[in-house]
Amino acid sequence: MKKSFWSPFLSALTPYTAGEQPQDRRYVKLNTNENPYPPSPKVKEALAAFSVDRLRLYPSPDADLLRDAIAEAEGVSRENVFCGNGSDEVLALCVPAFFKGGRGAAFADITYSFYPVFCDFFSVSYTQVPLKEDYTMDLAGLGKADADGVFFTNPNAPTGIGVGLEETEKFVAENPGKLIVADEAYMGFFGQSALPLTKKYPNLLVVKTFSKYYALAGIRCGYAVGNEALIRGLFAAKDCFNSYPVDALCQAVCAAAVGDKAYYAAAAEKVKSERSRLRAELVRLGFFVPESASNFLFAGHEKGGEFIYRGLKERGVLVRFWNTEKLKKFCRITVGAPEENDALLSALREML
Amino acid sequence: MKKSFWSPFLSALTPYTAGEQPQDRRYVKLNTNENPYPPSPKVKEALAAFSVDRLRLYPSPDADLLRDAIAEAEGVSRENVFCGNGSDEVLALCVPAFFKGGRGAAFADITYSFYPVFCDFFSVSYTQVPLKEDYTMDLAGLGKADADGVFFTNPNAPTGIGVGLEETEKFVAENPGKLIVADEAYMGFFGQSALPLTKKYPNLLVVKTFSKYYALAGIRCGYAVGNEALIRGLFAAKDCFNSYPVDALCQAVCAAAVGDKAYYAAAAEKVKSERSRLRAELVRLGFFVPESASNFLFAGHEKGGEFIYRGLKERGVLVRFWNTEKLKKFCRITVGAPEENDALLSALREML
Numbered sequence: 001m002k003k004s005f006w007s008p009f010l011s012a013l014t015p016y017t018a019g020e021q022p023q024d025r026r027y028v029k030l031n032t033n034e035n036p037y038p039p040s041p042k043v044k045e046a047l048a049a050f051s052v053d054r055l056r057l058y059p060s061p062d063a064d065l066l067r068d069a070i071a072e073a074e075g076v077s078r079e080n081v082f083c084g085n086g087s088d089e090v091l092a093l094c095v096p097a098f099f100k101g102g103r104g105a106a107f108a109d110i111t112y113s114f115y116p117v118f119c120d121f122f123s124v125s126y127t128q129v130p131l132k133e134d135y136t137m138d139l140a141g142l143g144k145a146d147a148d149g150v151f152f153t154n155p156n157a158p159t160g161i162g163v164g165l166e167e168t169e170k171f172v173a174e175n176p177g178k179l180i181v182a183d184e185a186y187m188g189f190f191g192q193s194a195l196p197l198t199k200k201y202p203n204l205l206v207v208k209t210f211s212k213y214y215a216l217a218g219i220r221c222g223y224a225v226g227n228e229a230l231i232r233g234l235f236a237a238k239d240c241f242n243s244y245p246v247d248a249l250c251q252a253v254c255a256a257a258v259g260d261k262a263y264y265a266a267a268a269e270k271v272k273s274e275r276s277r278l279r280a281e282l283v284r285l286g287f288f289v290p291e292s293a294s295n296f297l298f299a300g301h302e303k304g305g306e307f308i309y310r311g312l313k314e315r316g317v318l319v320r321f322w323n324t325e326k327l328k329k330f331c332r333i334t335v336g337a338p339e340e341n342d343a344l345l346s347a348l349r350e351m352l
Numbered sequence: 353m354k355k356s357f358w359s360p361f362l363s364a365l366t367p368y369t370a371g372e373q374p375q376d377r378r379y380v381k382l383n384t385n386e387n388p389y390p391p392s393p394k395v396k397e398a399l400a401a402f403s404v405d406r407l408r409l410y411p412s413p414d415a416d417l418l419r420d421a422i423a424e425a426e427g428v429s430r431e432n433v434f435c436g437n438g439s440d441e442v443l444a445l446c447v448p449a450f451f452k453g454g455r456g457a458a459f460a461d462i463t464y465s466f467y468p469v470f471c472d473f474f475s476v477s478y479t480q481v482p483l484k485e486d487y488t489m490d491l492a493g494l495g496k497a498d499a500d501g502v503f504f505t506n507p508n509a510p511t512g513i514g515v516g517l518e519e520t521e522k523f524v525a526e527n528p529g530k531l532i533v534a535d536e537a538y539m540g541f542f543g544q545s546a547l548p549l550t551k552k553y554p555n556l557l558v559v560k561t562f563s564k565y566y567a568l569a570g571i572r573c574g575y576a577v578g579n580e581a582l583i584r585g586l587f588a589a590k591d592c593f594n595s596y597p598v599d600a601l602c603q604a605v606c607a608a609a610v611g612d613k614a615y616y617a618a619a620a621e622k623v624k625s626e627r628s629r630l631r632a633e634l635v636r637l638g639f640f641v642p643e644s645a646s647n648f649l650f651a652g653h654e655k656g657g658e659f660i661y662r663g664l665k666e667r668g669v670l671v672r673f674w675n676t677e678k679l680k681k682f683c684r685i686t687v688g689a690p691e692e693n694d695a696l697l698s699a700l701r702e703m704l
Contacts, residue, residue, distance in 0.1 A: 005531045006585045009453035015591030038405040053390040055570035088594045101361035121592035179357045218407035218600035239367030240473040242440045248570035
């Protein structure tokens with residue numbers, strides 16, 4: 001038998017499965033929560049102005065150009081900002097930086113399914129706290145968990161349900177001994193960000209991404225905002241893995257995007273308006289759909305998520321489903337552009 | 353006292369220190385082994401042709417567009433190629449993928465100083481095998497080390513010394529039970545790559561970077577070539593950390609570069625010609641300089657590396673030195689463009 005060079009450690013891991021990313025573009029893609037609108041025109045300008053010859057040089061290892069742009073947009077200082085290769089990398093680095101060698105992490109049982117994978121990859125234990133009957137997060141339960149910190153996904157995925165700023169502050173204030181990592185990937189579509197609270201609470205780290213609200217999933221960039229000690233911890237973890245995770249083009253592109261508040265606010269309003277319309281139509285078609293604070297809908301149907309997924313895929317529309325006991329009735333459907341949502345609704349009317 | 357949220361694990365780590373990257377451009381930068389020549393003109397064309405609106409979509413999670421371009425350029429199949437966010441990320445992922453939970457890794461005591469940091473980050477043990485008296489790598493010693501595999505840096509850094517293809521094949525063939533990770537960051541300036549041997553030896557993985565030969569340090573991309581089982585192992589490790597590490601712009605830029613063989617071969621010839629000239633001049637100035645197979649020179653002087661580094665920095669020239677017993681006589685000097693090398697030599701003549 002041929003020797004396998006996979007480590008015993010690797011052989012025991014279960015990697016995360018991302019949504020399908022067909023590159024042939026034949027589908028109406030409502031499965032990975034991308035923004036239906038293009039990035040700000042300022043992104044195009046920034047790319048056109050970029051001097052290609054500069055690419056022969058390493059970028060700033062700490063992504064200082066982009067940190068400054070984010071600090072200005074968010075009303076904090078450079079020292080409060082850390083940038084990574086997607087918010088996935090930022091969240092992954094939180095695990096060794098803050099949760100390893102102690103009591104581990106806690107998070108909801110139904111939430112972003114990469115958290116347990118990160119924990120296993122860094123040999124960190126975790127506690128999964130069940131959602132409540134109404135699919136909302138059990139904040140009291142998360143606070144009581146025997147853990148050094150919490151991944152607090154707000155709005156949560158795949159439920160789309162958001163926690164208002166007042167309730168978030170109460171949760172952070174009541175748990176001063178726990179680091180609350182607020183994963184706000186979808187917060188741009190809700191508008192209740194805890195980011196300003198990072199000045200008041202040293203146990204709060206807010207993580208954001210350029211992939212959704214900023215319509216830049218293709219560029220891979222995310223960031224964390226928090227007090228200096230937390231940010232220094234993320235830098236120390238980064239410098240044990242990869243010195244220069246944010247490339248020079250990415251910095252230029254994201255710095256341009258974060259400065260164009262008006263463009264993105266208008267795009268988000270269009271998404272929110274379609275979200276209302278789509279939800280009402282889905283309810284009319286017999287779906288159970290909680291109010292969404294994000295750019296997707298969590299849609300349950302008695303025929304089951306897999307039936308809906310397969311029927312839609314046959315008809316050229318991609319959505320996401322999970323083959324697990326608690327989620328099997330549901331699909332997660334990204335709010336697309338009006339014509340994409342119409343295509344989804346036509347396909348569903350044909351199927352049901 | 354305020355509670356620290358740093359994990360006990362993080363507090364015990366010593367991060368890697370990258371070379372200085374002053375962003376003000378006032379220095380002649382001969383400290384981080386960047387290519388003195390710009391990227392291929394095809395990179396500019398690829399950027400100009402890139403449709404910015406596509407950035408709203410996630411890239412191919414496995415970087416298939418770029419894998420195909422690399423496979424074609426290297427004469428292998430897509431299944432033999434893995435891409436990461438810099439070769440640093442590729443090398444870092446090798447540690448949990450191949451060396452964790454077993455006997456750990458081995459590498460030279462004087463080599464790329466990120467390897468022990470990667471190992472500590474993933475709690476993997478390692479053996480450091482001393483260089484021989486003449487600063488060459490002790491391949492017999494590395495073969496005998498009690499480890500599951502070896503980081504075999506060729507040409508080695510910071511010595512710049514290369515191992516010829518015949519000797520490399522012997523090393524790989526004599527150690528069928530050890531995974532040999534050939535870190536060929538500087539191989540483009542030597543021309544003895546072990547990459548074709550990956551078809552013959554399942555225990556060989558070759559790692560390359562776009563940062564040096566391809567003059568794209570600013571874009572952060574590296575890749576590994578090896579048999580399918582090894583590549584699948586790297587994908588499994590990646591999917592425990594970050595699903596989409598190589599962004600869409602990066603894929604387009606690097607695919608354009610890897611296709612322009614003539615341009616890069618000509619640029620490397622210019623670097624090699626300057627390398628000869630610079631080495632001869634340094635020897636004339638009293639330096640001890642081993643023959644270099646890379647784009648930098650390992651230059652020892654009786655006055656010590658720190659003296660040379662400080663004197664040069666005062667005169668506007670950056671080189672790298674290490675304040676350790678074995679390296680304290682040396683500086684590592686990147687081979688720059690002719691005028692940069694002249695600036696270095698003038699400064700040295702003034703100092704010595």
